[in-house]
Amino acid sequence: MNTGIWSEPPRHVLGVPVAVQRFVARGEHAVVVVRSVEAYPTGCLVDVLVLARRGSLPSEVWARVVRDLAPLPPDRLPPRTDLRFGIEAGEGYRGRAFETAGSSGSSDDSYDSEQRLWLSPLPPGPFAFTVEWPGLGLERTALELDGAALARAAEGSEPYWP
Template structure:
């Protein structure tokens, strides 16, 4: 069964990387960076790199960084904001399309797809994979992050939607 475009990257298209890698926010204890964008005809995959170091953080804060099942600190929030005022966060995704895949949700959507993480007593690193649907419009848009417990106030960086649209044109189907 093929999944609708808003569920995640297509399984039969080789996405193309967009030349975007940038820091979103840094504090004494944390770094959040946009590591890469992989563009497809109907959306793009985003790899968000999240890194933290304990330093002088109290155990109560450090212990909330990730839960017993690998879930991230609920204090970490992020999303996208487009020039037309539309926006999306992974929290917004309690939409009917998950229960009935044919129900088309209202765009845009930012969906958590996967996550890999590792930690030690004093450091934590995570690559969080997300899917942004539909493909962002050409021109600038914002990626926004907030992580109060790690010293990051709401911060927005500008992302080049035109570079993502150009990369999407180079995506190739697996089978002609």
């Protein structure tokens, strides 16, 4: 089901990349980074890197972390992980974030994932991209982003065909 601008970036528009390269959260077993944001007139793609390392975690805890983060087919329920992303913006903002794509890999002692989250519409002013992962020791933290700056960048986006 295609719900239009709310669920994915426009298919025939070249977005404008905005470098961010900032840590959202860092802990003993996990790191979350926003690498960049790609701005479109109808929203933005947030490029997120998630890394985890086993370290001193017991093998059964690590196995659960890796299992819970494994991608599932679209017809299955979402993973049971307690890794959560969120958006906090000014009062009255009613946007949503959807995971649009991603890739991941794991080994006996590490996990890495690149995720792209679609946020639509763009918040009109500053907003917080939040993350929490209590199971790996990350309390809720936020990275402030400027919705107005992303909207200005989106003005440079172009349709593939005139």
